[in-house]
Amino acid sequence: MKKLIIINGPNLNLLGKREPAIYGSLTFTEFFDTVKKKYANVDLEYYQSNVEGEIINKMHEVGFSYDGIIINAGAYTHTSIAIGDAIKGIETPVVEVHISNTFGREEFRHQSYISPNAKGVILGFGMQSYELAIHSFI
Template identity: 85%
Template sequence: MIINGPNLNLLGKREPNIYGSLTFTEFFDKIKTKYPNVQLEYYQSNIEGELIDKLHHVGFSFDGIILNAGAYTHTSIGIGDAIKGIETPVVEVHISNTFNREEFRHQSFISPNAKGVILGFGLQSYELAIQSF
């Protein structure tokens, strides 16, 4: 399960110098073709509570969760606690190198509860996360 947080629905339009020009739907279609033996699902929400609800819903039945919580990474204790409360391993993913950006992006409430963290490789970060399961 790939779960994306706020503003990631704007990929392909939002700051292409940081996030690239491909929409996530276009990218998701490519990785589904590249990994035909992996059943991939995708969910995106700009609402923190909906992300927590989705983690609760899939966190006991999927083999892995790839989570890019966007800005909630740096603000949401609730998402961090949700990851701590589920059984499915979570890999935290970021398209950009968050340590190469504003200081507030250096803190993550997800990392302490994640299986691992992959950041800075563009959309390929998601592929590396798939390979980690």
């Protein structure tokens, strides 16, 4: 059984409330409950933090023993060299995920410090972006 973790960064705890025109009205907990049932053959965990260092600590914790990490680092994608370095420093492959098409948004969102160190990038498919990332590992 594959062991995967979804790591969400800042403000993604507000899914379902935050800018529903961009992110939809489903909370991540509701989505995750559905995904866990759908992929019962995958040991799937979820972690969210608004704190950069906590995200890095989690990646260090799981980055040598899990089969895959799916990360939506939120705005840290575009600002955190440290998260990019953490991905470079671990062995577990990482897929970068975004709910929206970041290239269709503000220009500062076109830069990612995660992408150069990720196995792949999936963006713009709403919450289904996470499911596509799960498929990439199974």
